[in-house]
Amino acid sequence: MPLLKFHLYKTRSPEEVKLLLDVAHEAMVRSFGVPQDDRYQLVSEYHHPCMQALDTGLHIERSEKFVLVEVISRPRGREAKLAFYENLCSVLEEKCDVPASDLMISFTENSDEDWSFGYGRAQFLTGEL
Incomplete structure (x- = not known):
């Protein structure tokens, strides 16, 4: 946890997608x-x-290498989020040869009761995690 959802144009090979996921995990x-x-x-x-x-009027050029990352997570502090933005962009x-202009990240926060990792239990609440 967190859950990362990647939205990509269908232009990458399976190896390129795997590398993108691996380096994103390192950044997380x-x-x-x-x-x-x-x-x-x-x-x-x-x-x-x-x-x-599009670029919300910021004059950011996008290409076929565009990556939108949705992060679904328990609350994270401001500094941790800013570090993630920088770390992910850098790696x-x-x-992966993704220009900084081609990365967009969005966070959705939820709480411990919103996660079950299996067995029909909320492991954050039961103390298993």
């Missing part, structure tokens, strides 16, 4: 201090024009 571990095996990721791929990602640019 570094930013939030979660365990290495705490990894939940989903990928949705879209053909043009099934995903539109995607360095290791």
